[in-house]
Amino acid sequence: MKKKFLSSSLSILILVIIGMTIAVGVPAYFWTKTHVTKERVQNRSKLYPVILVPGSSATENRFDGLISKLNTGNKKQSLLKITVKTNNQLRISGRIFPRDTRPFIVIAFENNHDGYQNIQRQAKWMSVAMTYLTKKYQFNHFSGIGHSNGGLIYTLYLEKYMDQNQLLLDRLMTIGTPYNFSETNMNQRTNILKELIAGKEKLPRNLTVYSIDGTTNYTTDGIVPSTSVSTGKYIFQNQVAQYTKITVTGKDSQHSDLPQNREIIQLINENILQTGNGATSNITQNATPQ
């Protein structure tokens, strides 16, 4: 008798569950997916800068040539330059136009010397500049370009200082970045590489990384060994959403010429500035200084 009750109730309940799954579960699932996507889009700030960090010995003007080449035709993206002094104070020049949603921001350092200790300090100074920028301009996502040691500073900043709950770096392009300093043997890991590999789990999961390697011969761009750039895979591969290494040869593929290299400018245009949400082409073209 008891079994009869149970089986009849159970079979009705199973029917109810199947009915509910179709009538409630499926629409609820699709509603959630649509709603969250909509919320994500709404949550993104309109301002979506490209933040550039130069390498050692370079100043805030390091990317002037690159930016003027990117700002061709109708495109005119604003440029803000920040130099972080050794006492954490900021020297600022340039401005962001009111309607420009995709400005360039260069973060340089008064102490721009090479070396492990200096790069550590520069990563900390970068966080000082970023705190100022996010507070002043109220943005929560950005793209990044780092030239030479600028790529090391960027990676250190991501691992040690960036609060991923507040800020999103979606794309990072490192150009001629010596992840293993001047070491040519990939098995000989320098301190910086060891540190970056140790902290790689703190890198944003959704980040897309492009590592550009310039070579004038088969092994180096004149300063940075090709093998040192390649060691970036030990940091990014299987850690971020996508890691791509690109080798550029031919004209302007020497280390200091890389930011002006035609191929690299095209890569920046295609992979950093074209974000897929139409922000770049539609909005920045109309931006004018006010």
Added chain:
Amino acid sequence: MMTNRMITYLYKLQHKQQRWPWFRSCYFGLKRVSPLLLIGILIQCLTLSFFQPHGFFYEIYHLDKIQWVSEANGITHLLSCVFFDVALLLLCVLVAWYRGYLFNKKEAVPGAVVALILLFFINFHVRRTLGDGAGQVNLSGNIPFIEMLVIGLIGAYFYHITKKYLHLKSVWSFSAATIVLGSLIKGVERLLSMNFFSSLSAPVFAGISSLLNDDQHQILGIILREIGRNLFVWLGFISPDQILVAHTDNDLTRANLSAALIKDNLEGLPHPLNIYSLSDSFAVLGGYGQILALLLLFLLFSRYRTHRINAWKNLFPVFLNVNIGFLAEVPLFFNIVLIIPFIFVPVISILLGALAIKIGLISPSVYQVPLNTPTVLNAFMGTNGHWNSLIFTLTILLISMLMYYPFFKALEMPAFSLTKTREEQR
């Protein structure tokens, strides 16, 4: 063996409790008004889920495109209030009537009348507005059950005592005595600037809720709040129109949401353990006290047809977290057998949820869900459709059913023995 012993002990306790006349009177009233309550609750479910903007079905079926929905919202809300009012009024009268009946058949009706006068007197508010009338009786479905039960009992006891010891006989003398009693209660309320029943739970909740913003003691705060709230519900400090609202406006929840929207994933959130990811996702399946587990037990294992039918009738509202009808139907209030699972099953569910989040088995709920979303789907929808969250919620439901089972067996026992005795007498 151990379970059997526990069931027998609980049965004895319940048996003892059922001898108390005041307890029997309360259950008599609750059982009688539960069909009315159920109608009110079904209408309320329609209002909350289908017709109210941001309601669950309103959102998932995109009902905003239908014009008459907003008009229906007002009408159904009004209707549910009417049903709740009538149910509350009847509850008070029936409790007094039955308690009076247990004293003496002749005391049933006068006791109910005294309770009715008291009820109106206590809930009569004077609102001085320029164009409006001077007084109104406030009975809008938001009066807690405990108030109705207590007023009903006071009415019956008051009539019995005054008749027995003061030897009052005429209608006028009883009316005057009732008005004096009402004035006394009202005077004390005014003196203390509080309503005995509505204001009692508020300070306790305010104290516990302040713990919720402290990230260090988050789980402790959530558990204390859950215990406190369920204890108050068990004592009847809950009104028919009271509904569960997910804590999506909590500071910690908002910080999590903001982080998740920026990162596009649910890893490394600043506050993974909070009231939304624990209590709202795993401790209120089917409303207060994880009551969906008990309802499913009745539905699947009860040997009485009426119990199973009642469970089926309440399935839809309980699925939408509105379980007041089922609580009155069981009844849960003052039920000595059910107090243990009603308080501790949600606590254990919270702890299991916290453990699963901590070890990375599931992600914490972060994203906002529509109003009145069935809590079975809360974790699933709050994690943007993570299937492991849904499976974990169903596992929690199953565990809750297992924990409720011995108590459910004890609940079934008295009815069974009663039927058996009747059969033997035949």
